[in-house]
Amino acid sequence: MRNLDITTLRSFVAVADSGGVTRAAGFLHLTQSAVSMQLKRLEELLGLDLLDRSGRTIALTASGEQLLAYARRMVALNDEVIGRLTDQAFEGEIVLGVPHDIVYPVIPRVLQRFNTAYPRVKVQLVTSYTKTLKLQFSRGGCDLILTTEVERTGDSETVAERPLVWIGAADGSAWRQRPLRLAFGRHCTFRPRAIQALDAAGIAWEMVVETDSDRTIEATVSADLAVHTMIEGTEPPYLRQIDHGGSLPDLPAQMINLYGADSARNPIVTELADLLRKSFAGISAPRLQSVS
Template sequence: MRNLDITTLRSFVAVADNGGVTRAAGFLHLTQSAVSMQLKRLEELLGLELLDRSGRRIALTASGEQLLVYARKMVALNDEVIGRLTNQAFEGEIVLGVPHDIVYPAIPRVLQQFNIAYPRVKVQLISSFTVALKEQFSKGECDLVLTTESSETAESETLASRPLCWIGAPDGTAWRQRPLRLAFGRACTFRPKVITALDQAGIPWEMAVETDSDRTIEATVSADLAVNTMIDGAEPPHLTQIDHSGGLPDLPTQKINLYGADTTGSQIVSELAEFVRRAFREVSTPISVKNRNAA
């Protein structure tokens, strides 16, 4: 197994860029003989002539031209790795606030990929309701916040627009019952919109569960004791969108907004914001309904 040495490749790139060993040695703060020795070892390792020394000015051979493309990439990747792992600008802690109902599927992917890219940065995830998260952001308790709102604000950036959907238990029948039994959080911003839609459609309803616990709502809906609403594509795998065939009213579109991306001035916070943007772009098209209940 033969392994290329980054130091040797860096010297080779410097010679190519500076047109000779003497200038490259000055650029690298090495002696001319040290650079020449590194080039010789590189040629011996590959069994190829990389430099054409026949003229007054050193030129690259065909093999040298080909190696130069790879050498630039390898040196750049080496420097990027070192910079990411040792630069103090890429360490610390970021507080990210996300509403309960849009944590999946994007946020776990964001946390995983960001940790790989910036292992010295700790991301503290806070999951709550939009109203509470905006309040925490205004107090400086969160660096970045995602929200679900009816419209974009002057301080926010809209990442996606998706409709609200009726959510129930797989093969459930709770959506057929009247009055319709609902399970909602006390601070849920979807709740008044859903109630308005039901009232306008003339569908009687009752609040079966009113809680601050997202788990309580999911357990109740999973047991087919009530229904809930979520943004299209954000439902957990143990719940499903209800194919009501017009038996329930259509619900309005919600915007997923991002706060804090351009206000902190922190490079690492901006990097996390870009990971969040990318994740929501990848799932920006509403996910088609899967495993819907039979009408």
């Protein structure tokens, strides 16, 4: 197995950028002979001529031009890794509050990407209801919070606006039953809107699950014992949007709001806020799958 050396690639890039070994040596704080030796080793490793030395100035061969693009990327990635892992400025802890029902699918991806970029920064994820998170944020208990609300309030910014949809089991039929069996959290902000829409449509309903546990709700719904509502695009993979064909009422749009981004003095908090902003804006609407 042959392995490319970053130091050798760095010398190669420097020669290509400066147009000669002498200038590259000065830039790299190496002797001219050291740079020449590194280039020779690189050519021997690859078994290719990378530099055209036939003229008065050094030029890249076709193979050298091809290698240059890869070399730039490898050197840049090396420097990024070293910078991220050794820069003591990127340390600390960020407390991020997110409502239970919008953790999936964005938050796991955001946490993974953020940890890759800032491995020394700990993100403490707090999940609760919007009302609780706003109270914690007002008391300084969270650096950033996301909320689900019907409007933009206070110093928040809306990072996504999506409709509420009816959610049921894959290939389920609970949505056809009357009274309609519902499963909701006791403090869920979607609950009164769903009930209001059902009452306005004259559809009888009964609350068969009232709990503080999202797992309990998801288990009940996935067993086809009740239906639930979620923001479009945030349902877990084992539940489905209900293709009810108008048998259930439409539900209002819901805003996902971000608090704390504007007042963040820590640049790393700002980085996390920007990642959240971009990730939620990029949620694609899932394909509607009939559970009829």
